Amino acid sequence: xxxxxxxxxxxxxxxxxxxxxxxxxxxxxxxxxxxxxxxxxxxxxxxxxxxxxxxxxxxxxxxxxxxxxxxxxxxxxxxxxxxxxxxxxxxxxxxxxxxxxxxxxxxxxxxxxxxxxxxxxxxxxxxxxxxxxxxxxxxxxxxxxxxxxxxxxxxxxxxxxxxxxxxxxxxxxxxxxxxxxxxxxxxxxxxxxxxxxxxxxxxxxxxxxxxxxxxxxxxxxxxxxxxxxxxxxxxxxxxxxxxxxxxxxxxxxxxxxxxxxxxxxxxxxxxxxxxxxxxxxxxxxxxxxxxxxxxxxxxxxxxxxxxxxxxxxxxxxxxxxxxxxxxx
Numbered sequence: 001x002x003x004x005x006x007x008x009x010x011x012x013x014x015x016x017x018x019x020x021x022x023x024x025x026x027x028x029x030x031x032x033x034x035x036x037x038x039x040x041x042x043x044x045x046x047x048x049x050x051x052x053x054x055x056x057x058x059x060x061x062x063x064x065x066x067x068x069x070x071x072x073x074x075x076x077x078x079x080x081x082x083x084x085x086x087x088x089x090x091x092x093x094x095x096x097x098x099x100x101x102x103x104x105x106x107x108x109x110x111x112x113x114x115x116x117x118x119x120x121x122x123x124x125x126x127x128x129x130x131x132x133x134x135x136x137x138x139x140x141x142x143x144x145x146x147x148x149x150x151x152x153x154x155x156x157x158x159x160x161x162x163x164x165x166x167x168x169x170x171x172x173x174x175x176x177x178x179x180x181x182x183x184x185x186x187x188x189x190x191x192x193x194x195x196x197x198x199x200x201x202x203x204x205x206x207x208x209x210x211x212x213x214x215x216x217x218x219x220x221x222x223x224x225x226x227x228x229x230x231x232x233x234x235x236x237x238x239x240x241x242x243x244x245x246x247x248x249x250x251x252x253x254x255x256x257x258x259x260x261x262x263x264x265x266x267x268x269x270x271x272x273x274x275x276x277x278x279x280x281x282x283x284x285x286x287x288x289x290x291x292x293x294x295x296x297x298x299x300x301x302x303x304x305x306x307x308x309x310x311x312x313x314x315x316x317x318x319x320x321x322x323x324x325x326x327x328x
């Protein structure tokens with residue numbers, strides 16, 4: 001079960017000692033375009049990270065010996081230990097001072113960099129193969145997304161059970177399950193995590209893997225360009241910190257284990273994420289419309305590798321949250 005990888009991942013998180021939960025409230029806030037921002041160097045001091053911002057460079061790097069975070073000026077795209085994470089608002093330069101939104105620190109960065117330990121059970125995983133029945137999902141010639149989502153779910157299920165987990169599937173056959181029913185099945189059957197499995201489609205040049213969790217209330221989704229919105233709070237927002245950590249760990253495991261482009265950990269209000277009352281993510285495991293991605297999607301042996309990466313991400317997530325409370 002790649003125990004060494006899991007232990008190493010947990011050790012990295014232990015080295016990054018979490019800051020107190022209320023530490024951000026002491027940072028000076030500067031209003032930029034109607035949103036509260038803070039100085040990156042002041043935030044870095046609070047979490048014991050060193051800042052490097054070479055003159056005339058658009059990139060700002062934070063390190064603490066165990067983790068590395070890189071921001072780009074005027075961009076929402078961030079890298080945490082080399083894995084792409086999309087923010088809701090861009091990092092900005094104001095008179096030579098790099099600034100980041102307080103909302104992104106609270107809703108995205110803190111859950112990844114300073115996850116709070118939990119003794120909650122992580123034993124039962126609900127896998128949700130996308131589409132089914134008359135809903136074929138994405139279509140590429142004779143290939144239907146619904147088929148490959150179910151094949152991947154069955155492979156992930158087998159490997160999760162081998163790792164000692166209990167598994168629930170929202171569908172085990174080629175049948176349609178309403179979107180609203182899928183997270184309800186997970187809740188009613190006592191699942192601890194909800195993982196929805198899909199494949200993507202776009203122009204033939206677009207490729208790569210992305211993992212979604214629900215968008216923070218008051219902001220647009222990643223593919224809408226981020227920014228503020230009037231969207232309300234949904235049930236899925238109650239689990240924001242766990243959603244973010246799970247999405248990040250699985251995105252990291254996928255892009256480090258497999259030869260796919262890293263399209264990042266993103267936010268969206270997919271119905272299965274909005275309505276989930278448990279930590280929930282949605283995996284887009286490549287583009288059926290791209291010949292390189294498609295060849296991997298249709299290959300049974302490669303599917304096993306993707307399933308392994310998803311399982312490893314869940315195991316790492318579980319290990320991070322199982323840190324002793326004394327280390328908080």
